[in-house]
Amino acid sequence: MDSTTRWSRDGITKHQEPLPVWIVALGHTLWSALYNLYFNPLRKVPGPFLSSISPIPLLLMSWSDTPHKQILALHQNYGDVVRTSPDSVSCLHATAWKEVYGHRKPGQPENLKHPGFVAEVASGIIGADTETHTHQRHLLAQAFSAQGMQRQEPLIRHHVDRLFRCFEEHCTEGRSLDLAKWFNFFSFDIIGDLSFGESFGNMARGHFHPWIATIMEFFVAQHDMAHFRRAYPLLEAMVGPLAKMFAAKIISKHNMFMRTQVAKRLALEPSRPDFIDGMKPDHAQGKEGLSLEAICHNATIFVVAGSDTTAIALAGATYLLCTHPEVLAKLKEEIDSSFDSEEQITLLSARRLRYLTAVLDETLRIYPAALGSVPRRIQRHGETVGGHFLPGGTSVDIWHWAMYHNPANFTEPEVFAPERWLGDPRFRNDKKAAFQPFSTGKRSCIGQNLAHSEIKQIMARLLWKYHVALVDREWLEKPWHDQRVRASYVRPPLNVRLILRQEKLKSD
Numbered sequence: 001m002d003s004t005t006r007w008s009r010d011g012i013t014k015h016q017e018p019l020p021v022w023i024v025a026l027g028h029t030l031w032s033a034l035y036n037l038y039f040n041p042l043r044k045v046p047g048p049f050l051s052s053i054s055p056i057p058l059l060l061m062s063w064s065d066t067p068h069k070q071i072l073a074l075h076q077n078y079g080d081v082v083r084t085s086p087d088s089v090s091c092l093h094a095t096a097w098k099e100v101y102g103h104r105k106p107g108q109p110e111n112l113k114h115p116g117f118v119a120e121v122a123s124g125i126i127g128a129d130t131e132t133h134t135h136q137r138h139l140l141a142q143a144f145s146a147q148g149m150q151r152q153e154p155l156i157r158h159h160v161d162r163l164f165r166c167f168e169e170h171c172t173e174g175r176s177l178d179l180a181k182w183f184n185f186f187s188f189d190i191i192g193d194l195s196f197g198e199s200f201g202n203m204a205r206g207h208f209h210p211w212i213a214t215i216m217e218f219f220v221a222q223h224d225m226a227h228f229r230r231a232y233p234l235l236e237a238m239v240g241p242l243a244k245m246f247a248a249k250i251i252s253k254h255n256m257f258m259r260t261q262v263a264k265r266l267a268l269e270p271s272r273p274d275f276i277d278g279m280k281p282d283h284a285q286g287k288e289g290l291s292l293e294a295i296c297h298n299a300t301i302f303v304v305a306g307s308d309t310t311a312i313a314l315a316g317a318t319y320l321l322c323t324h325p326e327v328l329a330k331l332k333e334e335i336d337s338s339f340d341s342e343e344q345i346t347l348l349s350a351r352r353l354r355y356l357t358a359v360l361d362e363t364l365r366i367y368p369a370a371l372g373s374v375p376r377r378i379q380r381h382g383e384t385v386g387g388h389f390l391p392g393g394t395s396v397d398i399w400h401w402a403m404y405h406n407p408a409n410f411t412e413p414e415v416f417a418p419e420r421w422l423g424d425p426r427f428r429n430d431k432k433a434a435f436q437p438f439s440t441g442k443r444s445c446i447g448q449n450l451a452h453s454e455i456k457q458i459m460a461r462l463l464w465k466y467h468v469a470l471v472d473r474e475w476l477e478k479p480w481h482d483q484r485v486r487a488s489y490v491r492p493p494l495n496v497r498l499i500l501r502q503e504k505l506k507s508d
């Protein structure tokens with residue numbers, strides 16, 4: 001019997017037309033809208049009407065140029081916890097980090113990352129299930145420990161010296177340079193060396209290695225796909241293979257490069273103070289290590305998570321200092337009184353500087369290097385977050401940028417004031433717990449110490465040696481860091497002129 005044949009009451013078959021597709025779709029849409037409005041357990045969470053019945057507004061916002069600002073505006077209208085789609089909420093209250101990301105009691109399941117957001121690197125640390133994550137984090141712990149960093153110091157120093165040689169060349173020849181670009185050259189070079197045993201050679205070449213454009217395209221494509229997957233998981237399952245076919249060239253180019261680089265690194269000497277060392281199998285020692293795929297996925301994660309973020313923080317700090325002369329003067333005073341020569345400024349010695357730490361924290365608050373959200377899925381028993389019960393499966397976003405620009409969390413959030421981290425009573429009502437630029441809990445940033453040390457060493461050395469002057473008048477009139485977003489910030493050039501500090505020439 002074909003699908004259009006039915007038995008009639010008198011036993012004679014007759015042909016019926018199937019319901020037109022548009023009626024089925026309309027019926028489904030109406031039923032979903034009614035369910036989401038009146039029966040969905042999230043119905044009491046405040047939010048825009050359209051968002052409560054359809055994932056489209058959240059999808060369009062995520063694909064727009066200003067998702068960070070739009071999410072903040074939503075919270076200012078609807079409060080701390082906002083329903084952003086039928087099964088998603090966004091939180092902007094200071095304790096949200098602890099409630100959603102915090103360490104769990106024994107036996108309590110974790111709120112795992114939304115699988116749609118980590119699909120491309122599923123075997124790596126960032127999307128691993130609880131057990132695999134603990135195992136991978138354990139293997140990587142040594143490379144990211146204080147001891148590991150001490151072993152990496154000569155390798156890192158080599159790249160920092162290279163960056164300063166480039167600065168010197170520009171300075172001697174009286175040429176300006178785009179610091180945003182140079183910080184990116186530097187941070188990719190260093191992560192290349194720590195992840196593959198080979199720098200990308202950006203600084204030597206004065207332009208990006210061709211593969212970096214591929215990985216950046218990969219990052220943006222992955223971001224767009226992730227939001228689509230969250231909005232329409234079934235549709236994604238249908239059109240995903242098609243989308244992959246179009247993206248296949250980028251993905252296979254990326255995978256081939258990754259495999260070649262990782263294989264080259266694995267063939268190097270048995271031990272090298274880098275990120276791969278802890279993950280690779282060591283049969284002589286009976287160590288299993290990780291699979292080649294897991295190592296490749298982690299190497300991708302290191303490059304994406306560790307390069308651009310560091311460069312964003314460095315460029316942001318430089319710009320904010322150039323436009324806040326009183327902060328710059330105070331910081332120079334601290335640096336000058338701490339070091340007699342450029343050589344004294346190391347990864348470890350720069351970490352001690354208290355005012356520099358406050359400048360970096362304030363930079364990451366105003367211009368967080370990781371600005372968005374990697375949503376979590378509430379574990380199967382559900383959780384109470386911001387006073388609302390969220391059932392298992394709810395997707396929860398916490399946006400860094402919006403959290404730090406929320407006046408409910410920070411007094412005068414648009415003002416760059418490192419003093420807020422040093423006990424200034426003007427900022428006594430700030431909710432410090434809201435500030436988690438490296439995330440929190442067991443999945444917080446493993447590279448936090450490395451990032452802090454690198455950034456502080458470079459900032460201290462830059463300001464010890466040079467006066468930094470902005471070249472483009474435009475950025476004196478409007479904020480350079482108020483940028484359009486496409487997975488991360490779309491950064492315009494930050495052209496500066498570096499002028500040697502005469503007094504340092506004498507003392508060095």
Ligand code: HEM
Nearest residue numbers: 126302305306309310369370374438439443445446447451
């Ligand atoms: C200013 C610099 C940096 C910032 C602001 C930053 C921020 C973050 C944040 C917010 C997360 C959590 C992401 C999530 O929820 O999925 C994270 C995770 C991570 N970061 Fe960073 N990061 C920085 C530098 C680095 C560096 C230098 C590395 C070194 C390779 C690194 C490696 C990682 C890794 C491997 C994870 C995943 C950790 C895990 O899942 O256990 N990051 N980072």
